[in-house]
Amino acid sequence: MFVAELTFSCRHAPTDETFEAVEGLLAVLYKNGQVVTRIWPVTSEGALLRAVVLTPAEDALESRHHNRYVLGELARLDEQGLAPPTVNSLGPERLSLPECSCGDWRAGLLLYTDFLSLEPPVRCLDCFHPVALYRLPRPESGEHLGLLGWQTDYQACDTLQMHTMTGERFGERQLGQLQSALSRHGRGIASTLSEAMSVPVYYYLHRSRARSLRAELSRLCPGCGAAWRLTSPLHERFDFRCERCALLSNIACSVRHRLVETIDF
Ligand SMILES: [Zn+2]
Ligand SMILES: [Zn+2]
Secondary structure (H helix, E strand, O other): OEEEEEEEEEOOOOOHHHHHHHHHHHHHHHHOOOOOOOOOOEEEEOOEEEEEEEEOOOOOOOHHHOOHHHHHHHHHHHHHOEOOOEEEEEEEOOOOOOOOOOOOOOOOEEEOOOOOOOOOOEEEOOOOOEOOHHHOOOOOOOOOHHHHHHHHHHHHHHHHHHHOOOOHHHHHHHHHOOOOHHHHHHHHHHHHHHHHHOOOEEEEEOOOOOOOHHHHHOOEOOOOOOEOEEEEEEOOOEEEEEOOOOEEEOOOHHHHHHHHHHHHO
16 A cells, blocks of 8 residues: 655635545545545645545556546535645555455455454455455445445454453454344445456454364354365465355464464474
8 A cells, every 4th residue: 555645735825614625535535445544634834735645556546546526526626726636655555565466356355354454445365465446346326335334343343352341242243243233234245246246255254262173173154054164274364265155264363373283293
């Protein structure tokens, strides 16, 4: 992912309305997947306004990726005395993954995020790198509100279970159970995307704990009851995969380290 600075020049001293016009543009860029976080610092210096954003790719802010809402907000800038922004790339963001550069996604995609992840919530199943949302078919609304809402909810639940102080078990159940509200929402989005793209779109059920390693190793697919354990982990984290149900999961974190010990000795 990349950091970019957008500079807007204003024909008069900036007012609250001027800032709101810039923030309105940033919000629609986020909903179109051209900007990947909901926090975008905006500063002013005389008649210049600057916004710093994180983008999924270096070319993410080019006009060929705009949707009708971005075009609408760009047209409205003029009403507030603002020129269209100039974009300056500040380079790659150090801790996040570059976007997927696979030619197609025949192997499939998956919905994936975690409490610290800055990347877009869709990954390529081949390389596990993120896919910019504007590359995906847009829902009827024209914006990726479903995926972004799922990502926010998933990160909230993952934060609960990682911090262990409030709602830990609630968070675990939402991430790990097939029938949780979070999983049903995510699987619905995955299924719609899969139909629109004619590629499998997987959903990951994160498993935190299990009673024993033995029971965990013989766990069956919660969707269809079939055996689904992989002979070797996919992307070092997925130990189970059911193609029929488009599900992935891991050997529970509480016992997975024992598996590594078993292999080592
Ligand atoms: Zn890829
Ligand atoms: Zn299954």
